[in-house]
Amino acid sequence: MTDILHNVVPVTESSSDINKNRRRSISNFIELPLLLVMVSLSIAGCAVSNIMLYRTCVNALHYSKEECEPYLSPVKNNETIHLEASVQGYYTYVSTVKSILESVIPMVLSLFLGAWSDTYGRKPLIIWPIFGFVATGMLIVIYSLVESLGPWWYILTSVPFAMTGGYVILFTGAYCYMSDISSLETISLRMTMIDATISSGTVIGSILSSYLILYLGNVNTLLICVTLIVTAYVITRLCIEESLTGALQGGASKVLDLLLVKDMFRESFKKRPNYGRTLILLIAMIKMLLIIINFGLGSLEYLFTRQKLNWSLQHYTTYSAVTTTISFFGSFFGVMIVQKLLRIGDIQFTIIAVMSTIGEYIVKTCAVAGWYMYLGAVVSVFRGLPGPLTRSFLSKILPVQDIAKIFALLCVFEGSAPVLSPLIYNSLYSATVARMPAAIYLLSIGLAGASVVMLGFVQYYFRKGLRYETLHESL
Template structure:
């Protein structure tokens, strides 16, 4: 089974750029909030994230609620704009091609990095952090952009190779996360904010050049007229909304809807990731270096875990996605509870270890969903998830910001128990999907190949069925 890299290289570069600058951007936001908005001593504010003592601990508690509020507004702006555009980008790409949306997404990444350089170079209000987020208008938002990339891979693969190709794609992002997070704080200490964001801009530029000159279009049959008017075609939206609810054989619709619902609830719990940075800084007095060290370890574990789950268990031993997902969900709950109980650094690391069986969950879930529907419906289903992510994103951010700020003086980590509760609901929903699938049929899912994936010597579409029984 050959492998020719396509979107894996640019998404690695883009993820590396994002993670190299993400925690640095958060640190800059806290610093600017401290002395520009709250008018504390600039010299003392500059120590936040770099020095831990009684004064910085007290100052962190005072600054954290305001900085998290600014971050919340930024998330809402991204999500609202992304939700609107996501309604149109994926249906448009189904008709006119994936490549234009992908190119626009990487252009947006370059422009965003340029705005970050301006933010770092001049002593601007921390509210300026919202300006780079407006580049979501070019890509439809992170969730929508990733959806198009997954659809691109779906166009190029058949059901047998799709799981591991999505896994490689996720590993490329994980590698970018690992390298970016592990080096960001050290790079900042060795240089300055402007230099870090400039390196991020350079990485985005290389990714854009790769996409423009080396990434081919994945759709062989696409429309070429009415490109602008076709972007706002409402019939495409109606079809996208109807797709998850179509009648399907052997309880497949019920399994699909329960799987999608569990994934959407997962987006509701994603706000915890945005609060984690503030949580460990406030409760455990982690410096930026300590945080990036943990992120490095966490991502190394995640990469090895994903290889073990996706390649060894799923691809080699042929253990079906649905069971690996269920096990991963169970351990996610245990891991989150450990985070909530943590009072020492080692307990945070133990939580990361406990989360190992959940590695590769995103790849497994998307692979499963792609096998429950027709090939031409995959992008529409992924778009539905993307819209859900954009809608639930701000709601999640609001909930977690409220929980964190409410209990910050009691226990900053209490929000983790809310996350564990959501994960428990997700586990039960997916368990119900497993039960329905096992009782309904001995054919867990059907994957319909479209004409683009048929070998040239075949005259008809082939329906490829996985006949493993529960």
């Protein structure tokens, strides 16, 4: 999920000079509300999956409550094995519509809000999505209490989430906020802290979810999640100060300014020396493909492990926590040690990282036992690096004044990925769940392979351009 969050405006020297002496305190410690949000969403996602599988089984497919009751438990048994194919197949259609709704509107908002926040501040970009999460959380609790509501009613709970920007706007605001309060010397560390907060919240939520559901039930677990998000909202509203010096108040009526979009596209697609435009477009397409893979597998891997490996929610959340932890430490180890010692360029290391994920997908395609999933996670230890490495590459070859516009373009490409991903992956899984559920990994191998080929062209055009003129610095 974090790749889509990285494309934000990096700190410039002028903005850093204004805020470089600002010390960390509760007034700018955005990691705390961010952690609470991530823990809450991670826990809620597991509870909602159980409820949705049960509602699909009872309300949509009209099986008896006794047959479908095991879906509400985080402990998997064989009682629903004869239902898995039909229930999961139907559920993926609902999930597809929900994913599209939660992706299209934030994608459109991302065209405007990045530049808008340069005038009206970063704090609204953090507050608005958290408020949307609160509203969506309350609607989900209501939905979970009314047992007569079928799975399609669940889509309505996503409306506040989507209208306030969702994950994209929240993390764009968080990264911009962090860049405002950081000096050039501390920006890398503080950006890393945002990534660490995201990963930590996801891991903590994954570990806690199955135990909370088992001992408190799905509804009570969702109430705890809403409480956590409300706490995050209160902290952000009352304690967090605006980071942008001289930010204007209000401005909500000026969010949808088409001139900002026009300027972004003009600068992004203009012809540049040394194959600059080709490099930008290739990287944009590569990042879109990788996000399609991440979103596609992220929404279906739990269903795959239920169907293929007979995993319980508790098994899957433990695996998810281990995978996230391996990826987190692998990224730090890769950038801070491997890349520096071996002097590997950004694009070269990105190729290695993507190829490691191909190895992971090959292992999981052959999975017949749980240890295959863990082996795949170890094989792809560098899976978290393509996002930051490609962003680093662009930062080095682009003029400072163009970086914001190019990153906004990347947001558009990556924002389209969650729209395309469920259409591709959910449709494939629905068609193959009964006979070959691992087909989603074969598709991922193909898309990742295409990304490697395009990365090869990026490296070729970059080196070819260096023969005539050094763009910024040799990687």
